[in-house]
Amino acid sequence: MDREWGSKPGSGGAASAQNEAIDRRERLRRLALETIDLAKDPYFMRNHLGSYECKLCLTLHNNEGNYLAHTQGKRHQTNLAKRAAREAKEAPAQPQPHKRKVSVRKSVKIGRPGYRVTKQFDPETKQRSLLFQIEYPEIEDLAKPRHRFMSSYEQRVQPFDKRYQYLLFAADPYEIIAFKVPSTEIDKTPPKFFTHWDPDSKMFTVSLFNICSTASYVFRCDLAQRLTV
Template identity: 35%
Template sequence: MDYSGRVNSKKGAGGIASAEDTNVSTKKRVQELLATHILDLDNDPYVFRNHLGLLECRLCLTTHNNEASYISHLGGRKHHLNLERRRILDERQHQGHLYEQKVNQQISISNVDKRSWKKIGKPEVKVEKIRHPQTLQVGILLRMKAPRITAEEPIHRFMSYFELNSKSQNSLSNYLSSRGDDDSDREQEEDGDHQLLVISAEPYENIAIIIPNKHEIDKPQDEDKMSDTFWWFWDRDTKEYVLQFFWKKS
């Protein structure tokens, strides 16, 4: 600030600046900063002018009457602390975004397309109760014919009651209650007393067979393995699928 030519000023010394002179000098300095793009309010993401014409800082939630007050706020400790907090938060969000991208690139249920095909009805299925001639174990023999199958072979899976969604659970309960069994036996049954044998043979509809769950099925511990009491066979020539299993003795 130039103090020469002021009232009561001595040569080589500056006179006392009045409040009016200080405001004029401050406004001039602010205009120079704005003109040289050292301070660009239009590109500052944290400042905006409200309906009253006042400047507000979004980061610190402060209000300023003019540009000089906002410039003073930018050099303050509060604004710098909030900037550092915002930088740390942005880094955490960026790291989380990178982690999500890395997870999405891996194969999971969320990014695997659901298989869909035009269904042509249900295959012909025949279920028989059988008994092992030597061990006298009770079991089931299932035969299914699928002459128009497009998959390599049918697949089967055992599903418990608790793996079903609420709609399927209600359908299963309604079907069991509509059967002509004795009412006293039906009252003693619980939801987990039955399980489903689901067989899929594209493009046929999936079929589900209700089987009791009171006893454990006698099958090998390793999946996709067969034994004398648990086996299946797919005849590619006749397009017939056979599945046989027995329950363990109680």
């Protein structure tokens, strides 16, 4: 018994390309009927002859199902992408949000402040510490000194050395000064670490302890080293 090659016995002949295209359009039509609301489609139009047109692709369709199948096809989707790209190109540029100008206050620096650094030792915890006392007799009214730690990666004055970090002090109109201290963990539990600004004596005090409690550890500081950063 003869049968067409390319199909299973009893299943009939292999589907032709035309039949596959018809079946594909029918599946797309059913899918579109379930998901698309024609009332909201700006390109759907019914003409005076009772047929339907796609205003985007300028195509004619016999019924709504054929139009919906068309909307799922490559031609319609390509034209949609082109229309969106053209509208985006022709759309007026959105105005940039207004950026508030921040005026940078410039003050004339009067030099570096005086300072004292005292090495201390706690016999109970075996911790060594440093006491910084920075004098700002000409500090601006209502101003308060500030301090922060800076890693060796951040500064650009000395060659990088991961063994050290810098403790910076700043207060207008004085220059910023920095002290080079070992890059060890600081014990910031009160009262081990504290800062105090005395507006009467114009002195800013910072005390810090290293976290290490071994007696053989030395908290070294190059007191002569000051940086303007």
